[in-house]
Amino acid sequence: MIVLKTIFLLILSASLGSAVIVLLLLFIRRLLHLRLKPAVIHFLWLLVLIKLLIPVGPSSSISLFNLMPQTVAGKWTVGQSDMAAPLGFVNDREDSEPQPSASAAPASNTDTKVGSQEDSVSLDSSPARLGESISIKATSRWSNLLRAGLFIWLGGIAFLSIYHIIGTLVFRKRVRFSRPIHNEEVLSAVRACSEKLGLKRTIPVYESSCVQSPCIYGTIKPRIFMPEDILVIADSRQLTHILLHELAHDKRKDLWLNSLWTLAVWLHWFNPLVWLARRKMVADRELACDAVVLEALGEKESASYGLTLLMLSRLFSRSSSMRANLSHFFNNTNETKRRIAMITKFKQGSSKLSVMAIVSILFLGAILLTNANAESNASKAEDAKKENTVSSFRIDRLMPSFKWFHNLGRALAFASFDFKVPDYVPEGYRLKYIDMGKNFSKANQADLVEYVSITFVENFGRQDERNIEVYASRGKGTMLEHNLLWGASYSREPGRALSYRQEALTVGDRTGTMYTTSRSRYKQPPETAKSFVWQENEITYAVNYYSKDLDHDELAKIVQSAVWPDQVRHVDYSGAGNSFPLYDEKDLQEAKDILGFPVKFPFDISAYGLKLSDSILLQANDQNTGFPLRPDTDALWHSYRVPYDSSIYELNDYISFYQSKAPVVDVNKLSFLRTLEISGIGISVYTDPDHVYSEPIHSDNNKLKFKSQTYYVWEQNGIHYTAYFVGVDRHQEENLEALVLAPVQ
Structure with missing residues (x-):
């Protein structure tokens, strides 16, 4: 599983890098397609193919990815279970009960999420885990998400491979009854075309009712398939054009490259830019192939070759049902104009790569296929x-707005507002730590919440560890919308059904709202989580707990015991020994x-x-x-x-x-x-x-x-x-x- 996850992460990384290259090549293709030779444009797609199939590359000081902020790489890897760092944990408030410390492990220190103006900044944390990176639960959630993504990815590959294999088997079954063409005129044309292109082997030609356009098939033993009655429709010159085009595909090893592109699409099926790149590559491949044909025919034959293309575009169409590894003479009606335009402007020698073109491609390869430089400038x-x-x-802490403390006195020294604290906790509970921070996710801090969270623990570090969390907060936002409540999982998606129950309730002498939901506990089956929320003056208070750990009477005692810190008499907030x-x-x-x-x-x-x-x-x-x-x-x-x-x-x-x-x-x-x-x-x-x-x-x-x-x-x-x-x-x-x-x- 670890190997598969590693491969999957490499594929994701390669897909992200190749997306940048695809967008760049599409820009180059659109801007310079009239100036660049068809062979150059098609060769550039090879850079994308290499990136897709070989995700690991060397570092270079001229790499394009040196221009990208290094934080992008950090965000790409954050949350993985193996990305440990010394800075501790930030609690995931959608599942915010502190976890048993004995199993906690350091995580990545990238805990500040920076977004757009609409989703500006979200700062959240949990203190005892040192508060300046990802929590173990966020790590676990990422691991589960990664595992789910892995299975979906493998499922997509399995579906595409089965679909492709079925298409290939169906095609082979159909062409099994194809008739070899023994017409001496055709065989002579094949030999002459092979000689013009410098091919040493003779490729057999078949007539078949299952193809709608001339095509070549077979990477190891290629064969050319012609539609029925092609010899009646096409004259000797047009037949030569068709054969030259199909043989040019063999000379350029297009079927081999087509197989590699198929593999790349399978591996990156989730990336729409890869599908687009393959489609554009196929169109550019046909232009490059046309250029090879015209190079063999000469400029005087370019007009005649263009007429052949137009004739076949009217008579035949590509079958969309064929999923075998084919290269058609006529591929797509939308690309016919581009091919005709290239043919009319063709100049002798345009099918070959000049020294300047080769150097340029190598330079682009060094820029696009290498990783950001790991060397330094001290x-x-x-x-x-x-x-x-x-x-x-x-x-210089990564998130200075978040702090955690082992005792109440130090927390009060940094608090931005006054708040009450419980003067009662059930027997066996003791102060674990105190959180202090700010949350906001909207522009101009429109939903800002400043909070203090006091966590009490029983059976610390054991499998049956239990926690009670008491919140005090103020601001324009609410604890609900920032997922600070155990008893409610809030979603910003409009129209999404509530996953929690909400009811008005009086606890002791406090009237407020009780939120209830089912929530998974660390390494334990789901339990009923509750959050009782009430307000005093401008301060909102909440108690987070599991119903199994705290009954209604104990909750009432906690709520009614809230006093100002200097009035505490029965709870030890000193944090001695912590x-x-x-x-x-x-x-x-x-x-x-x-x-x-x-x-x-x-x-x-x-x-x-x-x-x-x-x-x-x-x-x-x-x-x-x-x-x-x-x-x-x-x-x-x-x-x-x-x-x-x-x-x-x-x-x-x-x-x-x-x-x-x-x-x-x-x-x-x-x-x-x-x-x-x-x-x-x-x-x-x-x-x-x-x-x-x-x-x-x-x-x-x-x-x-x-x-x-x-x-x-x-x-x-x-x-x-x-x-x-x-x-x-x-x-x-x-x-x-x-x-x-x-x-x-």
Whole structure:
């Protein structure tokens, strides 16, 4: 299945790249068709065919795709289950119950969705998973979507191949009774035409009632089929024209190319531009074939050849039922004018490719068939580098409007509005984390919602983990339309039936609305999810829960207990023992106090653009995060993101840097590579071939390859350091040196 998914992703990538090439060639074809030779125009379609059938290509500094923003590639790959990154998770609000942390894994850091003015920006998140990338559920949903797309794609291929095979078998059955033509005039014409075109073999000619136009069939043993009574209708000159055209197809190996185009259409059947490209290619192939015929006949015969084409267009028509690999003399009425126009303007030598044309085609091939350059210009990153210090403490997070906290006090320090919080939660529940962010999807933020989400957890990290989520929000939009409610899945599609039940309800002393729906729970069958929503002054509140986890009486207690934060007496909002992100010097000082040693805090790594994108204090045995690497000791975790416009690294490359009093990885579970030394510090280098700490991660640009995953482990002044490099193959030692030599704070 993994191989099939990889192939499918490669096909999707090739289809996207070929679409760009097709549009460019259609533009060239329309603009320059009167100036370009027919052979050149037809040869250009070969570039599309190569792109369709060979999706993996070399990188080049002159590639057309260098002009495309690198974020396009990032969006193309985002959400795949294997695209891991260190920045955590953004919750998918259509299925927004936080998942059991023990199974959580890092995901891609592309969580900001930028659209048009009509669908401008959507910012959404879930805190404990570090809030600046895709959630594990979004990843799972993408994986399911990918699997469904794979089966649909395979089904389309199966249908087309069966349809083609049936058409071929039917054609072969019909032409089995064709009569070979033994007329000496025809045989002599065939020999003469073959000699003119330089063909060494003699191709047999048959007369058949099942063809409506002269055609050639057979890649290995070609045969020419003529409609019945063709010898009566056509004179010797017209017969020569017909035979020359069909033999020209054999000389140009058009049937072989036609087979490859059929394969390309099968693989990319979902792409309408591929079907259009094949149709335009067939039309241009006929012009190129006409040019070969006229080259053999001479310019004086061009008018006579044009009359033959017009005569056959009146007498015959192509059968639309034939799906065999054929090349017809007369193909399409709509293209007859183009062929006649080319014939009238034909000049001797136009069927051959000049040196200039060959060079131009090769240059276009280098531009269109290569990938964006992966090489870098380090000075570009150096020029873009901005100085940063701990005193200013500005981490360039991918989504600065979203934040998450381990306690209420830190959340209140960043809140943009006042809100109440529950002073009661059922026994066994404890604070997990607090979300804070903004959502909007319309122009001018017309549906903006600012929200605070408080999540309580019971049985953290276990299969039976349970969560209750309490929201406070304000703004022009609603929690419903931004899919923040577990009990309702909102769709913007007009006329779509509601998938949830909505009813007015009084809970305790609060009157509001209850939303109810059936929702799948993480690795569990669907259950009844509920959301009770009410309003106090300008603030809207909501409680998200599963009916199995919370009864009506418990809900009433939670709702009625809402008080201002300084009035809380019965719920512990301190978040003691939980991990937390660092936003300013206060967080940094708290982290240093917990760790008990001075820390390294480099904001930039060397001259290659890697910048600090997140910093988290990981506390051992916390109850609010679930990263695959869960150290047994407290550790400070820095994440360094590749700049979006980097030409050195792939978009989803990153470095994770850990510092703690004890090792955060067990090197006995890793595979030793080598040792190196930087400024007298000995460093051990490991890989993780058994994927103890991380799953394999595909390359962004080549799904047949995997990113490198390298662990650098060293001890310095009694502190243990681990640097985890993902895909950062270039300048590894320079980047590592920046971490080793970074001063402690």
